[in-house]
Amino acid sequence: MDTRLIHSRIAQCGATVREIADLMGIHPHHLDADAFRRLPELPTRVLVDLASRLDLHPADLVPDLEPVLGHHRQNTDPDQEVAAPDHDARLVLVALAHAGAPLHTHALCRALDWPQHRLQAALGHLQDHPELAGPLALRRTGPHTFSLGARMDVLTAAQRAALDGADGQAGPIGAEEAAVLAAMLGLGPAPQGAAWKAGAGGLAAAGLADYTAEDEFVVDPAVRFSLLPEHPPSAGDEAEGEH
Numbered sequence: 001m002d003t004r005l006i007h008s009r010i011a012q013c014g015a016t017v018r019e020i021a022d023l024m025g026i027h028p029h030h031l032d033a034d035a036f037r038r039l040p041e042l043p044t045r046v047l048v049d050l051a052s053r054l055d056l057h058p059a060d061l062v063p064d065l066e067p068v069l070g071h072h073r074q075n076t077d078p079d080q081e082v083a084a085p086d087h088d089a090r091l092v093l094v095a096l097a098h099a100g101a102p103l104h105t106h107a108l109c110r111a112l113d114w115p116q117h118r119l120q121a122a123l124g125h126l127q128d129h130p131e132l133a134g135p136l137a138l139r140r141t142g143p144h145t146f147s148l149g150a151r152m153d154v155l156t157a158a159q160r161a162a163l164d165g166a167d168g169q170a171g172p173i174g175a176e177e178a179a180v181l182a183a184m185l186g187l188g189p190a191p192q193g194a195a196w197k198a199g200a201g202g203l204a205a206a207g208l209a210d211y212t213a214e215d216e217f218v219v220d221p222a223v224r225f226s227l228l229p230e231h232p233p234s235a236g237d238e239a240e241g242e243h
Helices: 003-012 017-024 033-037 044-053 064-068 084-099 103-113 114-129 157-164 175-184 195-203 221-227 235-241
Strands: 134-144 146-148 207-211 218-219
Touching: 003 033, 017 044, 084 103, 084 114, 084 134, 084 146, 103 114, 103 146, 103 221, 175 195, 175 207, 175 218, 195 207, 195 218, 218 221
Parallel strands: none
Antiparallel strands: 134 146, 207 218
16 A cells, blocks of 8 residues: 555645544544554445545555456446546546646647647537536636636525635634633633633634633534544534534
8 A cells, every 4th residue: 555645645635634534433643654554444435435535546545455346347338438528528627627727728738648639629528518517617718728617607696705705714823822722721821801802713713612602612622622632522512513
């Protein structure tokens, strides 16, 4: 098993340590090389979900699965493959999504190692069958230049306006927030006055703490568990956090 491949794919897919640990059924603090070496011991469902999240084949996680997964099921046609036009169209979509910016057709041809006529056929197929892109849409942003954008018929105008005004960036907490968080976890003295108010406000804005129905300011159970693994969230905590 190539653990370097797994680590690089975790970074490439934007997966978090906690997300991967949850899939594997372990605490994030236990996600280490030994945990990956024990992948063959995990249930099949876990391996399939993990491979799907990392855009890997299950045999990339457990090489011993290769001969088994290479078998074709009975009563199926082993020669049946995805239609070539659909396959090429999806490759173009993935290439544009990976680039994250408009690409000229010359750049796409170089990246995919395709002749111009093959790319033009794929682009034409996408324009004729926009459903292949799902909630996305192929956009022409300039001469022979294309990108992916969101379809305009999925979100409402109000939803688009709200998203346009949201930066979507969550920065690291500052010293004031850290001091309040440490105090709430019993790891340090409690700041006083304005320092507490500012730190608590920052934690609430970051989603790390909030007020309960009884107006008590508490640390999010998942945050507490990530810092203090000996305090797992209860079923009640998890249900409350979903509302």
